[in-house]
Amino acid sequence: MATSPDPDKTAAPGMAARAAALRLLDAVLRRGLPLEGALDKAARGLDRSEDRALAHAIAAAVLRHLGDLDAAIDGATKQRLPDDAKARFVLRIALAQTLLLNTPPHAAIATALPLVDGGPRKLVHGVFGSLTRAGVTLPDPPNLPADVAERWAEAWGDEVVAAAQRSSAALAPLDLSLRAVSRTAEWAERLGAVSLAPGHLRLPAGTRITELDGFEEGAFWAQDIAAALPARLLGSGEGKTVLDLCAAPGGKTMQLVAAGWSVTAIELAESRIKRLKANLARTKLVATIRLGDALTYAPAEPFDAVLLDAPCSATGIFRRHPDVLHRVRPRAIVEMAERQRAMLARAAGAVKPGGTLVYAVCSLEPEEGERTIQAFLAAQSGFRIEPPTDVELPTGIAAAPEGWVRILPGILEAEGGADGFFIARLRRN
Numbered sequence: 054m055a056t057s058p059d060p061d062k063t064a065a066p067g068m069a070a071r072a073a074a075l076r077l078l079d080a081v082l083r084r085g086l087p088l089e090g091a092l093d094k095a096a097r098g099l100d101r102s103e104d105r106a107l108a109h110a111i112a113a114a115v116l117r118h119l120g121d122l123d124a125a126i127d128g129a130t131k132q133r134l135p136d137d138a139k140a141r142f143v144l145r146i147a148l149a150q151t152l153l154l155n156t157p158p159h160a161a162i163a164t165a166l167p168l169v170d171g172g173p174r175k176l177v178h179g180v181f182g183s184l185t186r187a188g189v190t191l192p193d194p195p196n197l198p199a200d201v202a203e204r205w206a207e208a209w210g211d212e213v214v215a216a217a218q219r220s221s222a223a224l225a226p227l228d229l230s231l232r233a234v235s236r237t238a239e240w241a242e243r244l245g246a247v248s249l250a251p252g253h254l255r256l257p258a259g260t261r262i263t264e265l266d267g268f269e270e271g272a273f274w275a276q277d278i279a280a281a282l283p284a285r286l287l288g289s290g291e292g293k294t295v296l297d298l299c300a301a302p303g304g305k306t307m308q309l310v311a312a313g314w315s316v317t318a319i320e321l322a323e324s325r326i327k328r329l330k331a332n333l334a335r336t337k338l339v340a341t342i343r344l345g346d347a348l349t350y351a352p353a354e355p356f357d358a359v360l361l362d363a364p365c366s367a368t369g370i371f372r373r374h375p376d377v378l379h380r381v382r383p384r385a386i387v388e389m390a391e392r393q394r395a396m397l398a399r400a401a402g403a404v405k406p407g408g409t410l411v412y413a414v415c416s417l418e419p420e421e422g423e424r425t426i427q428a429f430l431a432a433q434s435g436f437r438i439e440p441p442t443d444v445e446l447p448t449g450i451a452a453a454p455e456g457w458v459r460i461l462p463g464i465l466e467a468e469g470g471a472d473g474f475f476i477a478r479l480r481r482n
C-alpha cells in the first residue's frame with residue numbers, strides 16, 4: 054500500500070489530518086511501530102495542533118475498534134478486501150469518524166475519498182454509503198483482537214476479558230503522582246481531583262497536565278496508580294541507596310527521590326535520558342543518572358534496594374496505547390520474558406544482603422510476570438517474596454496469595470480503572 058498522499062492533494066480543509074491518520078495506521082498496522090512513536094513523522098507538515106490531535110484521535114479510534122470495523126466492512130463487500138488494501142484503511146478511517154467521533158457521514162467520506170488516491174473510490178464510496186444508510190453500529194464495548202482475547206481468557210478468565218473490553222473503549226483518566234505526598238489533600242482540593250492513595254490524584258480523561266496549576270513548579274507528574282506501586286513498595290528511603298534500572302522517563306525515579314532515597318538511575322536509551330533529565334529538572338529532584346545497560350551493569354558497591362522496571366510487551370497499558378494489542382506477537386512476549394529473566398538475575402547481584410529487590414512490568418502476560426518470578430526464585434535460593442501489607446496498597450488493590458501484586462482489568466473499575474501491572478517485592482537473605 055502506498056501511503057503518502059501528495060500534500061498538494063490534501064489541501065482541502067481537514068484533509069491533512071486524515072492523510073496523517075492514514076500514515077499513522079500504516080506505521081502501526083503494517084510496520085509494527087508504536088502509535089506515539091510514529092506520530093511526529095506521520096503528522097509532519099501539520100501546522101495546527103488540532104489537526105495533529107485529530108489525526109491521533111482517528112487512528113486511536115480505529116485501533117480500539119479495529120476488529121469490529123473490519124467485520125462491518127467485510128459484511129458489505131462481495132470480495133474480501135486484503136488486510137493491507139488502501140481501500141480497507143480508508144474505510145476504517147471514514148467509518149471510525151462517523152460511528153465513533155461524531156463526524157457527519159458526508160464530511161467523513163468527502164475527506165476520506167481523496168486518500169484512495171487512484172484506487173477504488175467507487176467501491177469505498179459504495180461500501181461506506183451502504184453501511185451508513187443501513188444504520189450500521191459497532192459493538193459496545195468493542196471486541197479485543199481475537200488472539201489477545203483467547204490468550205487472556207486462558208490466563209485470566211472470561212470476566213477479565215470482558216473487563217478489558219469495557220476499559221478498552223473508555224479513555225483512561227489522568228493520574229498524577231505528587232512530589233509532596235503529605236500535601237495530597239491540599240492538592241486534591243486545589244485541582245478538583247480525587248485521590249485513591251496518599252500522593253495520588255486522579256483527574257478526568259482528556260485533562261491536559263501542562264495546563265494544570267502546579268505543573269510548571271514541578272509539584273507532580275503523570276503516572277498511573279498502578280505504575281506508582283513499585284516505588285511505593287520500597288517505602289521511605291532516608292539515608293539509603295537505590296538502583297533504579299531502566300529508569301526513563303523517570304516516574305519511579307522521581308517517586309524514589311521524593312521519598313528520600315539516594316537514587317542511581319540507569320537507562321539504555323540516550324534520547325529517553327533527555328526526558329528523564331527534563332522531568333527531574335522540572336520537579337527539582339536530584340538523582341545520579343547513568344547511560345547503561347541493565348543486562349551488563351555491575352556497580353562497584355551493592356545497594357540497599359534495586360528497582361527493576363523491565364522493558365516489556367506493555368500489553369497492560371492498552372487503554373492509553375491502543376496500538377499495543379495489534380503489534381505484540383506471542384514470539385515477542387517469549388523474547389521479552391527471556392530478557393527480563395537475564396535482567397532480574399543481574400539486578401539481584403546488586404542488592405545488599407538484607408536488601409530489597411522490586412520487579413515490575415506493565416504487562417498482562419504471565420510469562421513476563423508470574424513465570425519470570427517463579428523461575429527466578431527457583432534459581433536463586435537467597436531471595437524470598439515479601440508480600441505488601443494492606444496499608445501499603447490502595448483500597449481496591451490486594452496482593453495475590455503468592456505475595457506478589459497482579460493488577461488486572463476490572464480492578465478499580467468504578468473509579469476509572471488502572472493499567473495492567475505485575476509487581477513483586479523480594480527480600481535478600
Ligand SMILES: C[S@@+](CC[C@H](N)C(=O)[O-])C[C@H]1O[C@@H](n2cnc3c(N)ncnc32)[C@H](O)[C@@H]1O
Nearest residue numbers: 299300301302303304305321322346347362364
Ligand atoms: C518500562 S520503561 C521504564 C519506565 C520508568 N521506570 C518510569 O517509571 O518512568 C523501560 C525503560 O527501559 C529502557 N531499557 C530497555 N532496555 C534496557 C537495558 N538493557 N538497560 C537499561 N534500560 C533499558 C527503555 O529505554 C525504557 O526507557
